[in-house]
Structures are given as C-alpha cells and as structure tokens.
Amino acid sequence: MAAISREEVAHLARLARIEMTDAELDHLASEMDLILESVSRVQGVAGADIPPTSHAIAMQNVMRPDVVVPSLTPEEALSGAPAREEDRFKVPQILGEE
Amino acid sequence: MSEQIIHQTAAQMSADLASGSVTAVELANAHFDRIAAVDGDVHAFLHIDREGALAQASAVDASRKAGEKVHPLAGVPLALKDVLTQKGVPTTCGSKMLEGWRPPYDSTVVTNLKKAGVVILGKTNMDEFAMGSSTENSAYGPTHNPWDLSRIPGGSGGGSSAALAAFEAPLAIGTDTGGSIRQPAAVTGTVGVKPTYGAVSRYGLVAFSSSLDQAGPCARTVLDTAMLHEVIAGYDPKDSTSINAPVGKMVEAAKKLDIKGMKIGVVKELSGDGYQAGVLTRFNEALEALVAAGAEIVEVSTPSFEYALAAYYLIAPSETSSNLARFDSMRYGIRIGDDGSRSAEEVMNMTREVGFGKEVKRRIILGTYALSSGYYDAYYGSAQKVRTLIKRDYEAAFAKVDVLVSPTCPTTAFKIGEKSDDPLAMYLNDVATIPINLAGIGGMSLPCGLAPEDGLPVGFQIMSPALKDELMYQVGGTLEAALQSKWGKPLYASAPELAVK
C-alpha cells in the first residue's frame, strides 16, 4: 500500500523541475496514491531468478566507425533558440554550479 | 470527381496515377479541398503544408511525365502524426511546449516517405507527447471521431486515424507505445499496424517511452497499410535499436488471401469481463470467418498479462520522465518567465509548469518516483521483470500457434469528456494493446464490424511473433476480404456523411 505525501510529490516536482501550485500538488498526491496502488501489483510477481528486460529485441555491440560527418550549421543549430547572442545560446543566469 | 477519388484506397489511387487518369497535384488538391470542407469539425490536422505537398506532387508528376520509374505510392497523399520531425515544418507533439518549433532535420520515416515520393499533406493531432488514449490531452483541442463527432477518435494518434476515416488522406503514419496506433484504428474503423520493435527507425520520432515506441503505417485497408509498411520500414544506422535485416514481404502477404492450416490463438486473458458485449459479438464473428477460411482456433493462456498494464504504467512514465527532461526552454521550445530577474532554474520550472499538460506532468512525477533511489527495485525494477514474464508467455504461446488474436480494445469510442477526469479508467483502454509493446512483437488492428448497441466500429487485433510482421498481413488481409464479402462493402463506406463546409 503506497501512501505518497504532498511533501514527497513536492520533492519529485523539484527533481523534475516543474513549479507546481499547491492545488496541483494536493491533487497529484491523491492521484499518485491511486495509481501507485494499482501499479504496485508488479511487486513480487517475478522471482529473484527472473532477469529484467530492458530491450525487448535483444541485440548487442551496435556501433559506428569513428568517422566525422557534416554537422548542422550554427544557424540550423540555433534555429529554435528562444534567445541567442551571435552564435551561442543565451540562457538566464545559472545558480547551481557543477 | 473530387468526392469519388477521396473515397478510394491508396492502391486505387496509385493505379490511377500510374495510368495517368489523375495527377499527383490534382490528388493533393482534392484532399486539401476535403480537409477544408470537414476538418473544422473533425480537427484531425494541426498543420497543413500546402506548399511542401504541392511541390512534392509536382515533382512526382514531372518524374512520371519524363518516363522515370517511380515508387507505386509516389504522389499518394499522407497525413503525418505530429510527433515525427519534418524539416522546416511545425512539429508540436500536441504540446504547448513545442509551439512553433520547426525541426532542422527530417526523421528517417519522413526521409523514406520523401524518397518514395509520398505527398505529406500535413501534421495530425495527438495526445500530448503521445500520452493518452483519446487525443483529449492535446494542447490544441481534441480531434472528433468522424463516425460520431461527439466521441473520441482514440489516442494518442487520433488525428491520423480520424483523417483516414474522414477521407482527408488515404494514408497516415502513427506511432504506438501502448496502443496509440491500434486503438484509434479500432474506434475509427480503420487499419493500423505497430511493426516489430526496431522495424521502423525511431530517428526523428520524439521519444515518449524509448523501449516501447514504434512508428507504423495506417490506412483504410490492409493492402494499403502493407504498401506503406514497406516504404517506412528498414534498417537505419542512426537508430541503435534498428533491426539490421531486410524488410519482409508485407504486400505479398496482404495479397495472399490464404490462411488454410494456420493456427490462431485466442488470448484467454484479453476477453470477458470489462469488454463491451458488442465488441465481443463482433470479435467472435470474426473468429468464425477465420475458421471458415480454413484456420484453426486455439485457446491460449498468458497469465502474466494480468500485470501488463501495471508494468507499462511504470516503465513508460519512467522513461518519459527522462526523455522529457530536455524540454527546459534553453535550446528550443517556449520560454516562460525570462524577464532578466530570474535564474535559469526558475525559468525552467515555470516553463515546464506551463508547457506541459496535466497527463504529461502526472506521468513525469510517477516516473520520477519509480526511478528514485530506494524505490527503483520495487517499481521500475519489478516492472522490467514482469516484462520478461510477458515475453516468455508470448514465446510459449507462439510455440503453439502462428498468430494470436484479441479484441483491440474493450469498448467502442466513448464520449469526449467521459473519462478525462479518471486517469485509471482511461488507462484501461490499453489493456489489450499494451502487452504487445512490452514484448516488442507486431500488432495490427483492423475493423471487424459495428457494435450492435451503438453502431460504432469494433477493432480486431492480430499479434505476430517478433520479426514476422507478414503474418499479420496474411491473416488480416484474409479476414478483411472475408468480412467485406459478407458486408458487401468495406466498413469505412458505412461511415456517416460528414457535413461539408
């Protein structure tokens, strides 16, 4: 039984970089509860010996040779940019430092 | 002439083009006229590319005139789901986030269509970022089912299927992650195929759930769908998950009209409770038609299917929470709140709040939760294991039968607004289509009649083993012929006349 609190949803919204209103958070928390209860059915169904499937059609070693191919022009690359300065993407001040 | 020609199949149009009785430009204009006449009510299209389409049509006409060899589908019009990139043409994915975005590159599907000379009329409406089963989640308003304009056309690819059912195009491209081609096909009385995962390149397909997404052909007949399948499928080195093998002979299979001796498995778990009575009636009639055509029906059990919906609604949101992270207003898309006083982080947060709709946000939060530290094993990890069980169930089933069948979805088209406030009820629409995506195998929906209680189309689903998509066309083509012969005409010919503006 999964009970997800509003604080947890707020934390998730932060992780997902979505600024939600209080009303949205409340609404989502109750929806999450219902959905999680329903999807929790997957737990314990498959034993420890069952491997997970991340690729339905199994393949391996898919690679390409180390060859240069033409890039987009800066115009094309920047064509969707909400803001630009010459040939660079312009973004607002970044707070966190990596 | 206009009226008649738009009701033809793509195969018929192809023949007319080849014989010279119609030009590609005339054909395109006939469809543009139809769109102008009915799309105000249907709202299948988000963008019409008159200039691009007519340029392509002219080029095809010129090639034909010069005696050059052209592809059979050259000059035939097509509607493209707005989730595939087309260079220089608006691609919104049904979202406000990408309002006005014109990609600087073509998806491989579009490249293949252009190479064949297919005429792309425009981009069709869809649930936002392919998440939904009714096209009600589009940021640009819903599409209306041509069979009954107060009803949903299915989703996420409702626009493509509605365009077909409304005769706005003879061909369409959809994408299918949990049923988004097949369920709309079912509720609009058209044909839709989700090929084996990896058969059609995903390069340029805006990702919803990477391990499940697949683009596929849609049309009004099985043969048309097969022709389109052969154009868009094939190995693409730009997609690591692309299958490096020749495309099977779909058209040949569709024309075979012979299923004698084939073993057809009915999936026990995809029937019964929760399925509308009329849906089951028509489904069973279709089974009888298959038997009459010489096939053997076998009941098959796939016990893990009980958990398929739950697994899907963990895997898909998880992958999408990651796939949609790139929409942060820094490089493309809308940007909200950048007045010089805010940080990048704040602008990101505000943009994503405004740019994404409710369902998308719901799934992002769900996916973020399922992947988070401490919860991974219980949710995403467990779901991936269930996926293995489902794959194994299919393998065991296909050891006994050639193809599997089920109703495509539990009900006919419901009313717009009926389920939009109940996400769980909405998710149930996909219960029969989802297992196919989880296993990566092929799935087709074709019309098998109108439900007696409401006169709305019912879809019949055929599932083929991975890399054996031609089996769907073989069985589908045969069934379609048998049913049409019983009805005296194709199902789409029974669609109510739409009011023409």
Added chain:
Amino acid sequence: MALNYDQAIDLYEPTLGLEVHVELNTNSKMFCGCATEFGAEPNTQTCPVCLGLPGSLPVVNAKAIESSIRIGLALNCSITPFSRFARKNYFYPDMPKNFQTSQYDEPICVNGFLDVTIDTEEGPKVFRVEIERVHMEEDTGKSLHVGGATGRIHGAEHSLLDYNRAGIPLVEIVTRMIPGTEKYAPEVARAYVAELRDILRSLGVSDVKMEQGSLRCDANVSISPRGTGVLGTRSETKNVNSLRSVERAVRGEIIRQANRLQAGERIIQETRHFQEESGETRSGRSKEQAEDYRYFPEPDLLPIVADPVWVEELKAALPEKPSIRRKKLQEAWAVPDKEMASMVNAELLDTVEETVTLGAEPTKARSWWLGEISRLANEKAVAPTSLIQPSEVAEIIALIASGELTDKLARQVVEGVINGEGTPRDVIEKRGLKVVSDDSALMVAIEAAIAAQPETAERVRSGNVPAAGALIGAVMKATGGQADAAKVKDLLLKHLGQG
C-alpha cells in the same frame, strides 16, 4: 593557533580518492559523427544528437570502446563481459538532454591497480593505488558567464552556451579510497595523476593536456582522528588543472579539514573548487542531500559484449609501460634517481631520449636540455621543446664532441637557433663561431700574446706552468673565445719548452 600540515598529519590520518576524467582523442563524438576539434567556432560542431534535439538518438563510437578497453587493460583491470550504458538524470544548461549517458553498475572495466613510486625520507616507496572502475560517458557543453565581475558564475547576468564540446567521449577512472599514504598523500596524488597521464599518452588515446581540459582531476579527501578508526566525511575538490595543483589541493584540504575539526566544527560533504592563487579550496555546491540521479539502463543503446579474443589482442599490443621504459632508460644511461626524477618532472624525458637516439651522449643531452635550454625557456615562459628541436641539439652536441665547437661557443649557437637565425650550421656560418684549431693561426695569436707579456712567458720558460694561464687567456680573448683552449695550452707550453 592554526595547525600547519605536519601538525595536521600528527593528529589526523588522511584518506585519499581520485577521479580522473580523460577526454578521448577520437575523430568524432561519443554518440554522433560531429568533429571533436578543439577551439572551433561556437556551435559549428553540433547536430541533432549532441544538441539533444527532440527525436535524436545516440550511436556508440567503436573507437571510444576500444580506447576505453585499452585504458582498462593498461591499468590491470578486468573487462566486464556485459557492459551497459545508463542515464544519469539531472538538470544543467550545459547538458542538452538533461541526463548524461554514462555507465552505472555495469562499467566497461573494473578492479585494476596502478603502482606509483614516491620519494620518502626512508627512500623510494611504492604505493599500490587500486582502481575501482573505468567507465565511458560524454562531455558537456561549455558555458560563458556574462555580466558578472569576474566572468565566474556568481553574479553573472546571463550565460552563453556552446555545445561543440557536448558529446565528446570521456573516460572516467575512479580509484578506491587510498589509505596509508600518511603525510605523503599530496605526493601520492600527484604521482598517481602523473603516472596515469604518462600511460594514457603512451596509449595514444588522449592528448592529456591538463591546461586544455583533456585530463581533469577531482580529489576526494577525508581525515580521521588518529586512534579512532572512524572514517571522516570527505570533500571533493574540482578545478584541479595541473600536477602541482593536485598536490597543493590535497595538502590544502588536509590542513583545512584538520583546522575545522580542531575548532569543533564538522566537515560538510561537498564539492569544493581549487583556487590557483591561494592554494586553498573554496566551497561550491553542497552535496549534503546528494542529488538522486535516478540511474536506469539506457534504452536507446545496446549492451557491449567485448569479444575475449579481441581483448587479448588489444592486451598483447599494449605499448611498454612508462615506468618500465623509464627503468630501462635509467639503466642504459646510468643516471642516478634524482637526475631521472628531474627529467621526468620537467617533462623532458622523451625529448632527451629522442636527442640520445640521434647520437648525443646521454649526460650531455640531459645537461643541455635541463640546463641552458630550460633556463632560456623559463625566461620566455614557454616549453623548452618549442624553442629548439632534439635534432638541432644533437647536432650541436656532436659538433662539441668533434671539437668544432667549445661549450662556450655552443651556447651562442643555441641562442642563435632559438632566435631564428637558422640551423646550427647557419648560425656558425653567420656569426663565424667556428673553433680555431689551425696550428698556424693559433701560433700567430700565441706569439702575439708572448710578445705582449714577456715576463709571464719567461716565468713559464723557467718552469712555472700555471702562469701560462694568463697567456692562454690572452689568446682566447684575442680569438674571441674561438680558439681551442686545450690546443692553445699544448702549443704554448711546447713553444715555451714546457710541453
């Protein structure tokens, strides 16, 4: 009273961990075919894939896989039979997809080691640094912060992004925590990075230029009060872009942490940035609440299953380990440890070797490169090898050996070559620097010197040989230093009846 380093070490035991990122020198990026040239105009080497445009998909660069495996093999790692890419999810404007395609629990190489030797009071000591993993990932774009006072991120008005660097292959090499380094922690850190750099260079997988960012080092440091056995909280120091900085950063962190603990404060788990000017570290982002990266297997990429036969072939073809090569050279040249170390530290070992290969005597090659040429290079603040070629140095040394040049004259030739006056022969020609060893020419000068200093000459005739020095000096002066001094002495003494 603030603790100094020695006091800090007395009280606390340091533990060290190092993460090194290597930018591979592949022609194209990790997941797309864009070029990887350094210094290109902004956003001229981008495509839908490395820009993370909607609908784009990655395809793995085969050469990057090969390089990663070779790196692992050179570090004595096992190559994992089944290796996978994973998504590391977090938001940052220089990361186009807002996730980094990296590796998580199935990295390409695991469980290796690298032995480093450092100088201690008790003589050379070998430390075995255990390598936990080697994995592949992709680099981010570059941001320019505009409007702030210092061009740094704080106080900037906006930032400008160039994604040319986004998607360039990176290999991350992570050590296990290194205990037992005691007071030598800074030296061990430096030696490890230096040795790693040499190995990477010998493999030819990267140009490993710390100043250019193709080799980046993060140092993790924690200290533990002696006798408690309780591991301390560690800090991660970034922005360490030279070998010397690695050493200083580790030293600085040990001192900082010790002083904090002494003052009763706790160590915060955080990222710190190394300040070149002060040698101290400054607080960056707090990692108290470690970001939840929500790793999951990358669905757009397939597993890498390295063929064991191919891996064996790569292993067999690995170049000689730099440490082995150094040992061989040291034995061949009979060079003492300290001199060997000074060559290595000055990064002139390859250059000296090249000069020796061209015929120069090892001691001479070394003394020219580390002596006169390095002195001139330091004055101009450039690398010695940018001033003059090994071939030219070898030629000059050969001319000294054959007697055509003296050491003094040779210095002038070196100066001339550096000034761009041409080859050594050109300089000798133009400046007329040849040694005068022609007997008759020398005799002229000798007789002139004798004539000018008759009393000195008389003293030599009567047996005072050392007095000849003044006469020899006069001859040298008269010939502008070009006389063969030994020959002058010889002729002079003979002439004065003392030879």
